[in-house]
Amino acid sequence: YEDFFVEGTYLCRRCETPLYTSDSKFHSGCGWPSFDGELGGGDRIKKVKDFSHGMIRTEIVCARCGGHLGHIFDDGPTASGLRYCVNSLSLDFKPDKK
DSSP states (O other): OTTOOOSEEEEETTTOOEEEEGGGEEOOSSSSOEESOOGGGGTSEEEEEEOGGGOOEEEEEETTTOOEEEEEESOOSSTTOOEEEEOGGGEEEEEOOO
16 A cells, blocks of 8 residues: 555554554655654554564554554654554555445
8 A cells, every 4th residue: 555545544454444544654764664653542553562583663553453563663754753554464544435
């Protein structure tokens, strides 16, 4: 979904929980779909410290099913300053009805 820009909602592929909207998506150039905020006011995505690969990062997982989504970074270019760097394979997409 990195270069996919259609209006709609991105869902957890595993449990279908709505996670992000297309309004929060931006092109970061990192090779992964990137979002600057999540749906639900912070209750749909759990943040977990990740010390793998000799780095300190924050992993993001679906709060409902525990499915791995990617990582969150504080280097985003939008007003939130966040970059949810998400693996396309962890997402499903539901287009807006017109």
